[in-house]
Amino acid sequence: xxxxxxxxxxxxxxxxxxxxxxxxxxxxxxxxxxxxxxxxxxxxxxxxxxxxxxxxxxxxxxxxxxxxxxxxxxxxxxxxxxxxxxxxxxxxxxxxxxxxxxxxxxxxxxxxxxxxxxxxxxxxxxxxxxxxxxxxxxxxxxxxxxxxxxxxxxxxxxxxxxxxxxxxxxxxxxxxxxxxxxxxxxxxxxxxxxxxxxxxxxxxxxxxxxxxxxxxxxxxxxxxxxxxxxxxxxxxxxxxxxxxxxxxxxxxxxxxxxxxxxxxxxxxxxxxxxxxxxxxxxxxxxxxxxxxxxxxxxxxxxxxxxxxxxxxxxxxxxxxxxxxxxxxxxxxxxxxxxxxxxxxxxxxxxxxxxxxxxxxxxxxxxxxxxxxxxxxxxxxxxxxxxxxxxxxxxxxxxxxxxxxx
Ligand SMILES: [Zn+2]
Numbered sequence: 528x529x530x531x532x533x534x535x536x537x538x539x540x541x542x543x544x545x546x547x548x549x550x551x552x553x554x555x556x557x558x559x560x561x562x563x564x565x566x567x568x569x570x571x572x573x574x575x576x577x578x579x580x581x582x583x584x585x586x587x588x589x590x591x592x593x594x595x596x597x598x599x600x601x602x603x604x605x606x607x608x609x610x611x612x613x614x615x616x617x618x619x620x621x622x623x624x625x626x627x628x629x630x631x632x633x634x635x636x637x638x639x640x641x642x643x644x645x646x647x648x649x650x651x652x653x654x655x656x657x658x659x660x661x662x663x664x665x666x667x668x669x670x671x672x673x674x675x676x677x678x679x680x681x682x683x684x685x686x687x688x689x690x691x692x693x694x695x696x697x698x699x700x701x702x703x704x705x706x707x708x709x710x711x712x713x714x715x716x717x718x719x720x721x722x723x724x725x726x727x728x729x730x731x732x733x734x735x736x737x738x739x740x741x742x743x744x745x746x747x748x749x750x751x752x753x754x755x756x757x758x759x760x761x762x763x764x765x766x767x768x769x770x771x772x773x774x775x776x777x778x779x780x781x782x783x784x785x786x787x788x789x790x791x792x793x794x795x796x797x798x799x800x801x802x803x804x805x806x807x808x809x810x811x812x813x814x815x816x817x818x819x820x821x822x823x824x825x826x827x828x829x830x831x832x833x834x835x836x837x838x839x840x841x842x843x844x845x846x847x848x849x850x851x852x853x854x855x856x857x858x859x860x861x862x863x864x865x866x867x868x869x870x871x872x873x874x875x876x877x878x879x880x881x882x883x884x885x886x887x888x889x890x891x892x893x894x895x896x897x898x899x900x901x902x903x904x905x906x907x908x909x910x911x912x913x914x915x916x917x918x919x920x921x922x923x924x925x926x927x928x929x930x931x932x
Contacts, residue, residue: 540625553614555908560652588667589651601713602644608653616910618720630924665883674703717884722905734876736895739856741823742816751843753807765842771809777833856885
């Protein structure tokens with residue numbers, strides 16, 4: 528039964544938001560927390576929830592909850608996020624939100640009466656694209672980041688989380704661990720587009736998650752001496768751009784030297800950034816991931832020493848500072864196996880991508896469902912999921928909800 532699920536060859540819910548937050552410069556979508564595009568998505572979610580008779584509330588950390596029935600303890604919660612990376616794809620986040628709404632709609636259409644409260648959740652700033660810390664909404668909710676640390680985070684324009692939250696109508700003094708909201712979650716299931724090639728290789732449209740790689744973000748600051756591009760001889764320079772280029776190569780070499788490790792510099796800022804100016808500083812962000820906590824720590828230690836070696840003799844200095852850290856997440860193996868069995872024996876799959884489900888896993892019972900991505904590409908406009916596979920994801924979520932409600 529796919530009546531009403533599909534519009535223009537994709538899930539109707541995704542079709543409804545296809546024009547929101549389009550990024551003409553980068554391609555794809557830029558939907559960052561508490562920006563006009565993201566506010567529009569929140570309004571869309573609230574309206575769509577209302578169409579299903581759900582009561583939508585915003586918690587004190589800016590996460591949205593659409594309740595089917597009265598909010599209460601031992602709730603089954605499903606959902607994901609609506610924000611994106613800069614120039615991101617259409618599925619990362621919204622697929623989980625739309626699938627959750629569709630699964631609820633299908634349960635309602637058959638007259639199903641849940642025995643526990645049900646909520647569809649939208650977590651704020653999952654990508655960390657505006658304030659730098661991924662899964663900010665779920666970290667605040669669960670206390671994985673302190674309110675003080677979160678309030679002080681700034682975006683590229685120097686706006687703090689506290690200021691942006693206030694502008695969005697929240698009370699910044701009330702940001703932080705929310706025991707009431709957390710205490711209601713009896714089970715959280717996040718459906719997400721797969722961000723690698725695992726399901727292509729397995730030939731399955733869906734899988735249940737087994738684990739998430741350890742990962743974190745580090746700020747790499749390379750400092751030199753700003754000067755005139757014409758008046759400064761090549762041997763008199765302390766050019767941090769050249770030193771940073773060597774540092775980036777060192778990051779790559781460290782990851783290549785470690786089994787199953789990934790390290791990425793996807794963002795650089797040159798200060799001040801003029802064509803005829805030797806820069807004074809380069810800010811770079813390093814994303815590093817490996818299979819174990821210790822392996823990731825070792826990788827970052829190796830990055831640090833290789834970076835220092837790379838910039839030695841350049842007259843510049845380099846400093847690596849941790850911005851966020853997420854240890855390896857092992858989803859409850861018994862729960863994962865049971866859910867995979869409920870879905871007829873779909874595969875269990877590890878992932879290298881972080882998720883709100885990974886943050887909440889320590890606090891509440893948590894599971895994830897992945898939907899096949901035939902491009903194997905994510906955080907890019909090329910990210911994709913076939914309509915049939917999206918429908919399979921909705922059906923899987925409906926089946927799981929039915930089995931636990
Ligand atoms: Zn995501």
